[in-house]
Amino acid sequence: MFHKFTKAVAALALTTGLVTPAMAELSGTLRIISDMSNPAPRAIIEGLAADFDAMHPDLTVELEVVDRDAWKSQIRNALTANPPDVVNWYAANRMGPYVRAGLFEDVSDMWEEGAFPGLESVKGAMTMDGKQWGVPYTYYQWGIYYREDIFKELGLTEPATFEEEVANCQVVLDSGRKCYSIGSKFLWTAGGWFDYMNMRTNGFDFHMQLARGEVEWTSDEVRATFANWRRLIDMGAFVDDHQTYSWQEALPFVVKGEATAYLIGNFAVPHLREAGLTDDQLDFYQFPKIGDFPMGEDAPTDTFHVASNASNKEAARAFLQYVTSVDVQTAINGPDGLGQLPVNADASVADDEFIQQGFEMLSGNAPGGIAQFFDRDFPAEMASVGMEGLQEFMVFPDNLDDILNRLESARKRIYK
Amino acid sequence: MFPTPIEKRSRGAQISYQALLPVALLMWLLPLVAVALFSIRPLADFTNGNYWGVPSSFEFFTNYGKVFFESDMPRYMLNSFLITVPTVVGAVALSTMTGFALGIYRFRGNLLIFFMFIAGNFVPFQILMVPVRDLTVSAGLYDTKMGLVLFHIAFQTGFCTLFMRNFIRALPFELIEAARVEGIAEWRIFWFVVLPLMKPALAALAVLIFTFIWNDYFWAIVLTQGPDAQPVTAGITSFNSQFVAQYHLMSAGSIVAAIPPVAMFFLMQRHFIAGLTLGAVK
Amino acid sequence: MSTTTPEPGWLQRNRMTITPLLFLLPGVLFFLVYVISPIIQSFNISLYEWDGLGEATFVGLRNYEELASDRAFEISLWNNLKWLALYLLAIPAGLFIALFLNQNVVGIRLYKSLFFFPFVISQVVVGLVFSWFYLPREGLLNAVITTFGFDPLNILGDPTLATYGIIAAGLWPQTAYCMILYLTGLNAVDPEQIEAGRLDGAKGVRMLWHVILPQLKPATFIAFVVTIIGALRSFDLISIMTNGGPFGSTRVLSFYMFEKALSEYGFRMGYGSAIAVVLFLIMLVFIAYFLWSMYREERAARR
Structure with a gap:
């Protein structure tokens, strides 16, 4: 699985390098707090963090994986007290308290500029008050x-x-x-x-x-x-x-x-x-x-957000773009990974009994x-x-x- | 001695007492024995419903190996040490000084300050939570070991002062008066006369505080999150979510988390109990 | 004393005041910042609606009014009372074990330590250990009671039993603590008085009640203090064992306060502080009693 993953990443590094040259210059530290604590998702987020780190030599990616159910009571604390750059959360109304409290960064400009090709159909789930507050990375039936x-x-x-x-x-x-x-x-x-x-x-x-x-x-x-x-x-x-x-x-x-x-x-x-x-x-x-x-x-959608008090927003935004890109989407949602549905319409839905059935049903x-x-x-x-x-x-x-x-x-x- | 020493009783009573002891102990520690037994079982025993039979294999090394090499447990343990040890040093140092001041000198407000420490030591944590969290956040110390250490030192000073002051009170006051007659400066009296006499109290207090702080959970979850700063009491919940429903690993993890204070207790038993029971005898 | 030296400096003259002041300063300062002033602040915050971030709005006593009609608060309060009442069982239980172990047989020291050591384990681990012990299928408790022909219990899943199940887990280390207090106390019991009691024909329970217990009074007092404090501080076990459930039936004030103040659904620092104030006031009754007892002792000691 890991082999497939790195290949996808390498291909991606080439493409994104062309589209947004600024990304190559990312530096500093990118702090991610993730709630992907179950074994399979944990491997995925660790892989993503490591690969993003490898893609950007001047950037250090620090990943903290916290318990998924505990995270629900910790996120507010994390976003207010010691904000990381990127966090996991959920789409739709569940974003509400953090959007209203001004804790999630408004990333409408990225959506507008077309930074997330292939995500048009899921834009609605990320929209609140006419603006977008993050990106989805997976959904499932x-x-x-x-x-x-x-x-x-x-x-x-x-x-x-x-x-x-x-x-x-x-x-x-x-x-x-x-x-x-x-x-x-x-x-x-x-x-x-x-x-x-x-x-x-x-x-x-x-x-x-x-x-x-x-x-x-x-x-x-x-x-x-x-x-x-x-x-x-x-x-x-x-x-x-x-x-x-x-x-x-x-x-x-x-x-x-x-x-x-x-x-x-x-x-x-x-x-x-x-x-x-x-x-x-x-x-x-x-x-x-x-x-x-x-x-x-x-069909719940899980998401990534930039904290509005993040210290490295540039890298955080680049990370959002990275996790929604076609190849990463195909790789992380495959049966060896999350075993779920990719949010990017151009990504391929894995050839797996359950993922396929879910895709057809939805x-x-x-x-x-x-x-x-x-x-x-x-x-x-x-x-x-x-x-x-x-x-x-x-x-x-x-x-x-x-x-x-x-x-x-x-x-x-x-x-x- | 009360009750009547067993050796003065009949032979039968002696034998039944000797037999009863291990049985009672086993009953008393039953929940713990259960966990210890869990921690050496293979996963297969749990899937097969063999919870209490003979383990199908002995997996001590596999299970505990996983705890040490495939989880954040060592990091959490290290955090616990880095939080506990500075707190012990800080709280003992501060309270030796306050205890000295309150135990030796007579001045107005002495008893008032002493009672402030005692009362503060008894308050529920929740009445401190919101302001202390706020203070820690605004000082930029949220999710740092330092933030926890500072609070723990401050709070433990209450209990430690009570302890130290009473201990110093029980020292022979003539020694200090003799030193004063010699014209020795007050701080030198503290350092050269009082402090050496307090060694047993220092040891007792250090062991006690070590256990208290190691076992703290509430402040750990209020002031920290994640493996960067969290001590093992808080870390164990995320360890358990990594190995959810794998009771053999969760049991091993719990035992590992409990070992340092237990080891401390067995090594320093005399001091520990002396500290804990101070005041139980008058 | 200082008059013996000619022309002492200001520092020298006032050293008996300055020295204790300097020695007290760091400890008192720390304590004021981290303990005393937060108590006052919490009282103040409880009069506001505040999410911990933005502006706080003054609402007067409205948080307290809301508490009065809050069912979860009522349940928490009742559970606190259960904790207080049942936790005190640790005192007689500790005395009982202490009497049992107060012998001089081979290896008794090791037995005493092993009986005591649940107290050294963190409440988090105690909570985990007991929640596994209670597991409806895997737990040892059900394995034992079903062999005796009883129906299995799901203690932590039953709202009528869960709180008692947690209290039982809490009693385990607390009893160990009381036991060690009494063991120490028993060591110091005056043998002559026991002999005198024996001559008067006192035995067993009568001896315990009339001769031994009065001498154990200091131990009982401390056991009472630490047990009350322990009961009102119960948080770790609830958080670990049931997280307040099933359906909120095991909440106590300390846990409910935490839930409200740091909830996912918006921090309610003001409401949380109001709960904390109630808990504090309950505790204050006991604190006042403890301080009063100590004050009397101090005065007696001075005489």
């Missing part, structure tokens, strides 16, 4: 990853409707397994379930209205979503004690075949392969239809629209209160009324 071999053994096929999904689940349960693995300790995995239940029950547009605070959490539509979700909970479809596990700690349930499916993002695939599942054992399907609405999908079978994710579409504070409620619902579905009232009063307070 969500959906149901399941044990193909166990499905075969039980005579099941990929469901297209919720009724089929429920029927499948009953068969799985009868075989002594659980239908779904989930680790909700860090809450957001429950957000994924809500996104899909709500988008399928009430449609993408309703889901976005809820995200914008335009409809009440106590509305009948939202209750219908939870009622559908509750059918699965009452069946005992989810693994026990999921509130104790992180998403990674819930992977072994699938690996050992104790649970047959996992609603998660494509980033889980390298982990499942690493744990020994072959492509014959693992497959993917789109979350099935519930109501008669065009299907919408979650480009051809998501007419409803593309959402970022619960904790990126909803305002940060709403997302935080919301996900706590979702986790509580999954464990104590009887508390629903209390939870919805709480969320509704939070909505009234937060959106104002």
Whole structure:
């Protein structure tokens, strides 16, 4: 993998050298704080930092990799107290607090000058208040990853409707397994379930209205979503004690075949392969239809930003250009790397079962629209209160009324 | 002696006491034993659900090797030392001086200052957090070891002063008076008369502060981030995210992080306990 | 004393005032800057709405009003009370172990050290150790209780049990601390009084209550002080073991303050400071009591 990577980089060094001669003169130190802390992404960011460092002899790249879930509570501290030059974050609404606080650098000029060819289609996710605040470097589909071999053994096929999904689940349960693995300790995995239940029950547009605070959490539509979700909970479809596990700690349930499916993002695939599942054992399907609405999908986009208090903005901007370039995009998103989708339209989508399926689903079978994710579409504070409620619902579905009232009063307070 | 010495009891009581001791110890340290057992298992045991059976192989060197050679753990450990040692030196030095001043001299406000140190030592960290963080940031010391060291020295001075002052109080005051009659300057009394007598207190305090600072977590996450400056208590969480769900490695990492204060304790046990129990006997 | 030398200089005349002043200066200065003045500042900040960056807006007591209707704050407060009450169990438990170990058999010194050493380990590691111990599938606790025929527990995943699970983890090192205090105290118990008690026919619990415990009073006092402080400082264990969850049921004031002040969703320094002030005021009750006890002792010592 590394060989391929350096080749891409070498080619890139030539091209960028021609386009922006200034880049060759980068000097000083470039400090990057990255949240790509899982093993596969960690290798990627370390490779990127090392190669960028090698490309610019006068520039020293300092990389700090911090825990991905911890980073969510550290980023503000980092940007205010001791700003690095480049940081990782997420697109769309999740940028809001940092954009409004003036902590992300406005890079609209680069977008305007055409510094990011091939990124036109993702510009919207980086836009807030009519300006662009960073670049994406990867995105990935969500959906149901399941044990193909166990499905075969039980005579099941990929469901297209919720009724089929429920029927499948009953068969799985009868075989002594659980239908779904989930680790909700860090809450957001429950957000994924809500996104899909709500988008399928009430449609993408309703889901976005809820995200914008335009409809009440106590509305009948939202209750219908939870009622559908509750059918699965009452069946005992989810693994026990999921509130104790992180998403990674819930992977072994699938690996050992104790649970047959996992609603998660494509980033889980390298982990499942690493744990020994072959492509014959693992497959993917789109979350099935519930109501008669065009299907919408979650496809979160991960990003790089320049800190507005960065000390080496020149190098930081060059780094943004570098990570979005065609060859780097192809290299880092490949199955040996992140195993996700490149943001650059000119980059090639890897020839990999899951990446290809995700690409087809998102480009051809998501007419409803593309959402970022619960904790990126909803305002940060709403997302935080919301996900706590979702986790509580999954464990104590009887508390629903209390939870919805709480969320509704939070909505009234937060959106104002 | 209370309770009645066991050797004055019946033979049966003695035997059952001797037998009970290791059992009680094992129960007491059970969670720790569990972690130690985890840390020598291979990954395969966890995937196969063999958590408590005989390990399928003995992986002590592989697991601990990974901790030392394939993670940032050594960096975090080094940071911990670079934060802890200067703090110990600084806090002990400052408090020897304050303890001397408060223990030897009579002046107005003596007790007030002494009580200020004691009270400050008891306050919840959270009431200091926002201003201290702000101060550290504006001094350009955020995410530096120096920022942590300065705060730790200041805060530990509270406890250390209490300790030193009480220790100095218990010294024979006649020695100092005799020195004064000889016309020896006050700072020389401090240096040549009092300080030599305080060696046991210095040792006890140094060991205690070493443990306290090594084990600090709250200030580490408030004032630092990332492997540049963070001590091992904070670093262990990112170590755990690197090896998430790999309990054998996480266990090994925790044990490594815990070793320095434990070693310090076993090496300097007498001083440690003397320091900790100061005041428990009057 | 200084009158013996002819014409002493100003410095010489005032050395008994100047010397302590100079010796105190660095320590006091440090302490004022890093401890005393931040306390006052926190009180002030709690009256503002401030994100730690821009201008602070004065809001009077509004942060405190918001606290009054904040459910998470209420839960935190209750949990703090649970911590305070249950943490005190470390004192009798420590006494019990100390009595158990206060013997002169071969190797007892090593036993005492091994019983004590959980206290030396950082709370972070204690938290990790216990959260693995409690794991619903992999944990030793469930392995043990299921062999005795009980149903497995998911202590940290159950909002009614999680706080107790964390307190139990905290009691482990705290009991060790109290134990060592009592072991030292027991060493100093006057043998003559024990003999006198024996002659009076006191044995066992009666002896403990009437003869031994009164002599252990200093140890009990210190055990009480450190245990109360420890209970109100609980932060590390919660942060490591549950991060406040499940669904916020294990928060305490110290943790909630941190969450609010340094939250991803916008720093609320003012609101956080208001929580800190409440915590401080609770602590102040105990601090005042400790200082009062010490003051009485100081006065007694002077006489």
